[in-house]
Amino acid sequence: MIDALRLAFGTLTAYPVPAPTTVAAPVPGRAMALAPLAGVVPGGAGWLVAFAGLRLGLAPLVVAVLVVAVFALxxxxxxxxxxxxxxxxxxxxxxxxxxxxxxxxxxxxPAGVVMVVIVLMLQVTTLDQVLVTARAHHAGGWSGDLLAALAVVTVAVTARLAIPVICRTGVPPARPEGLGAMVAGAVGNPLLTSSMIGSLVIATLTGRAAGLAWWAGPVAVLVTVVATEVLVRRAVRRLGGITGDVIGAGVEIGVAAALLALVVTS
Structure with a gap:
């Protein structure tokens, strides 16, 4: 499990961690199942930035841009x-x-550039709405802003549920080499179920603390899974399986999908 944690955090975040002693099975599957937990790192960083921005009096739209930038960094x-x-x-x-x-x-x-622009615009504008809604549910002050900013953690964790869904049993790799080949089909049903339950719990608790409706977190999880499934099916039809790029695309689409769900349900 230590190697799985190292592989998950070392691969999915920019923060330095010791290299795993082995990447042989079952480490890759466990690492991908822990992806939502690794989402706490960008989520936590984004939470602090959101809190600081709100306390400094920045408009929620500006705060949303900063948070999305932190996610990328x-x-x-x-x-x-x-x-x-x-x-x-x-x-x-x-x-x-x-x-x-x-x-x-x-x-x-051109297609890649346009898609990145569209997804980033969607992430920023929907996060702006989520922050406005979350702040409206609190009395204000530093504690209210601190809780409202927790919506960022909800999104970061939920979006990374896309990774175990993409890497679940039965999904083949598109190539015989690369990250996709190492993790494709590596997440068994018990690990996938555990990852989903963990994501659901974190999304529900952080979303409710942020001031969102109690069902907002669960709906965000559901919508993220559905959006990811559409991507997986498309990748299998077009490419014959998944690649590391498809996994990355799943996370970014997951962020947009989760935020859309939070906007609709709050």
Whole structure:
């Protein structure tokens, strides 16, 4: 389990951790199942930034931009890169090998750039609405802002539930090498169930503390899982399986999906 924690936090965040002693099975599966827990790192950093921004009197929209920037910095923009590459691959060609070759390149094409812009705009504008709603449920003051900012943690944890869903048993890798090959199909049903329950508990508790409706967290989890499932099915049809880029795309889409759910339910 220690190796799984090291692999999860070392791969999914930009913060330095000791390297795992082994990445042989079952470590990859356990690490991907712990992805929502690793989301506490960018979520916690975003929470502090949101709290500080609100206390300084910044508009919630400005705070939302700062939080999304912290999310990107906390992962070295790894997930955004995956989103861009996945969009480029899906739109490049109906030929599987051609699509995978486009995704393997380091540059971003028009589809990738447009998709990143759209998703980031959606994340920022919906987070702005969530923060406004959360603040309205508290009496104000530093304690109210501190609690309202907890919505950021709700989103960060919920979005990373996309990772074990993508890496669940039965989902093949698109390539024989790379991160996707190492983790594809590695999360068994018991681990996936545990990850979902853990995410549901954290999302419910933090969302309620933030001042959102009690069902907001559970709905965000559900919507994230559904959005991720759509992405997985598309990846399997177009690419024959998943890649590390698809995992990154799942997280960014998960952030947008979770925030949309919080806006609708609050």
């Amino acid at each position: 906390s992962t070295r923009a790894l997930h955004l890169d995956g989103l861009a590459d996945t969009a480029d691959g899906f739109t490049a060609s109906y030929n599987r090998d051609r699509a995978l070759d486009v995704m393997r390149r380091g540059d971003s094409g």
